[in-house]
Amino acid sequence: MNHLGDAHVHTWTLRFMALLAADTQDQLAWLGERELGTKDVVEEVELLCRVSEGLAERGAFEPEDLRGLRAVGRRLGEIDAACRVGLWGNALATDPAWDEIRSLARRFLRTRLGDWRQPLPRPVRPHTGDH
Known part of the structure; x- marks a missing residue:
């Protein structure tokens, strides 16, 4: 990967971790009407x-950051x-694994950025097939 690619993946990783760290209500609000599969997120x-x-x-990541991402x-x-x-x-509402993942993502963000509360990524608009 080149430096531009590294920066993009680094940013996307931080944004996705912010989404995983968010409170359930915020995650559901971010989803809105989108039907995002659990398998796709995983x-x-x-x-x-x-x-x-x-x-x-x-x-681009420190060893301590990497430990958090591995977790x-x-x-x-x-x-x-x-x-x-x-x-x-x-x-999100039924599987307690997501509470554990939320906690791990928060720990990663606190280590990396000092606070787990970060802006959520902009939602991707659903594909409608129209051009």
Whole structure:
């Protein structure tokens, strides 16, 4: 990856961690009417956690940051396949794993940025098929 790519992935990782760290009500408000699958969220975060290894090698994350991201990735990996089915908004309300992930994401953000309360990423507009 180039430096611009590193910066983009670094920023996206921090934004996604901010979303994972947010209170459930804020996460649900961020989702709005979007139907985001739990499996998609898990896969996206697992990818960001894996890519962060390379970012750490290039100095974009500190070793302590990497430990936090690994903890989030490990906990996500423990989510049962059956619990990955369905919408993330429903899982947030019913699966206690998301409370643990929220706590790990908050710890990561406090370590990295000094506070877990960060702006949430701008929601991606749903694809409508129109051009």
